[in-house]
Amino acid sequence: MPIDQHVLPETDLIIPACHKEEEDEYEVVYHKPATLVDVNMHYCPGCAHSLVHKLIMEVVEELDIQEKTVGVAPVGCSVFAYDYMDIDMQEAAHGRACAVATGIKRLMPGKYVFTYQGDGDLAAIGIGETLHAINRGENILIVFMNNAVYGMTSGQMAPTTLPGMHTTTSPDGRDVSFYGAPIKVAELMANLPGSFYVTRQAVNSANAVRKTRKALVNAFKYQQLHKGTCLVEIIGNCPSNWKMTPVEAAKFIDEEMVKTFPLGDIKVPNAEDLKIF
């Protein structure tokens, strides 16, 4: 019996193992982008961060802009983003990614500059830097990972925590009369004239991932126009701190999160602006 065949115990059913020559006969329909570093990620199973890292790197590869891209990592679960993205990156202090990105982009206006930030990072400690960067219309892309909790510090309440949602610092559920309502970052920032493209997406289903990818492609491309800030808010799964299985977390987004954070484009460029594409 050839050694690359396995025999299931107590049966005589022979299963052919994956065979090099055979594999080559298939068309490759999917591969990890070369811009994604080939190491194990530290994220929990079912976490949105790993998926969105991969999407961003796919877009960088597709647009062939690795040489022209500089990313800014936040303080949060994705603090190690630069271990996974094979591009030049800077690690910003908690909340300051948009200021750091401003420093980079103003000096290198020809580069594609993006920040990658959690909701604690962007919507709490860093909302000032974020709002001002967008108000100035910095030609950067902000990828905003909204998982409604502080993931890294183990599940405290965020400015985006849903009303009534249990977290380690809102053990009886978020009391809106005490802490206010969740901040709808995308809607808030879309009001600023400096924002050019604002959308809210998710990555909890194949369809959602496709839409997010499309949004990221557009947002990267729009930087060439020098017309303002692009904000892609992504509702991120955090099964660990939501105390759910990955499947339950994916469902929770469709059933609960979207009530507060409806998905879809909030501000889109007009056709005139997009003529060059």
Place this chain on the structure above:
Amino acid sequence: MSEFKLMKGNEAMAEAAIQAGCDAYFGYPITPQSEVLEYLAREMPKHNRIVMQAESEVASINMVYGAAGAGFRTMTSSSSPGISLMQEGISYIAGAELPCLIVNVNRAGPGLGTIQPGQGDYFQSTKGGGHGDYKMIVLAPASVQEMADFVFLGFDLADKYRNPVLMLSDGAIGQMMEKVQFKPYTRPEIDKSSWATTGKPKTRNRNYITSLHILPEKMEVHNLKLEEKFKKIRENEVRFEEINTADADYLFVAYGLSARICQKAMDIARQKGIRIGLLRPITLYPYPYQRLRELTAQVKMMLSVELNSGQMVEDVRLGVEGKVPVEFYGRMGGMMPTPEEIVHHLETLIQYHHAN
């Protein structure tokens, strides 16, 4: 040699930044240094450089981080409350080993304090300020000329050591007008391609700027590397000025504005027959401990004069190691001691130590 100009300290510093090839300045208005941002807002665009009024000092220092991390010659300036806000960012900059120049035009505090000059930020500047083990090279100008000169020096030292450099001036030197001359300067070519985030070509590995080393073993290696650098700085960059020390029985130790007042006090004391000299530290970090120790063989007493409650005097004592008495005289709250006041205090101390 270029001609002399009459300029405010803050403006001389701003002009020097342009001549030093500063690519970008980020700042936020605060008295007594708003002239810097105003001057640069007017002049930088003429040189195709970036100048930006940030939304806060927190933002400006982080913009500095971004621009410096991309390999550009970058600076910010502020005054005490604003510099306090920058401390987190400065710690990150030091941790990530980014070269940049930060200027503090020190006003008196604590809190909102007053807009008058002070030297109360000595500890903050020299002993850390932000969190963690790091040091900045701290340059203390005592004239408008030095406010200009130390911009060139500061940028060069920052590049040489990949470390933030702080110029610690004060509201008086920042605001006063004196003659100043700009010496011809060529910005040295520095290859930053091994670390600056300019976009990763296929030909090299990715560059990333970070101060994060989560594994204790790695963090300590990074700490030790930084310590090695600070040791080199201590060995090579101590700067100070001595006046009338050759025959001195007593010594004033003072920096910046206090040193200028002490110079006048020294003249008065010498007319009275008191042989006193002045040691003016120019670098507050690294500090001239060694020279102070040497002088203990000669002088009977040292008097540290400061515009604070007694901060640098601790470093004088560290240098002197108890070999001679070290005294302190200071005013606070933006008040200036007169030279006569200092001499009076000096005479009292001499009598006291003579009697004991």
